[in-house]
Amino acid sequence: MSKDGLKQSLSSASRDNISIKFSGLEFTQIAVNKHLWLVNNLVKYFGEHRVMFASNFPVCQMNTSYTNCWKHYHSLCSQSSLWHKLSYKNAREIYLIA
Numbered sequence: 001m002s003k004d005g006l007k008q009s010l011s012s013a014s015r016d017n018i019s020i021k022f023s024g025l026e027f028t029q030i031a032v033n034k035h036l037w038l039v040n041n042l043v044k045y046f047g048e049h050r051v052m053f054a055s056n057f058p059v060c061q062m063n064t065s066y067t068n069c070w071k072h073y074h075s076l077c078s079q080s081s082l083w084h085k086l087s088y089k090n091a092r093e094i095y096l097i098a
Contacts, residue, residue, distance in 0.1 A: 019052065019090070019094050020046055022039060022042060022052065023056050048082060049090060050090065051085075051086055053086045053087050
């Protein structure tokens with residue numbers, strides 16, 4: 001998908017009641033060096049509070065281990081506060097988990 005196509009697809013980001021999961025990379029041909037660009041754009045359009053990482057476990061193990069999947073996600077976060085939000089805090093708030 002081109003950058004313009006992604007921007008068009010993200011039109012739902014203007015709706016406050018829609019959040020998005022970053023997952024499913026094992027099903028794509030997207031180069032690893034594009035993952036940071038994708039995360040940055042999801043955060044840009046949806047905001048830090050409406051993006052979540054997800055693993056698709058156990059399917060994610062087709063190309064990597066569960067641990068390496070999450071280590072890769074961690075490497076995509078420039079700040080620990082972003083990592084905490086995308087890895088668990090947002091899911092707790094969105095899914096109303098105490």
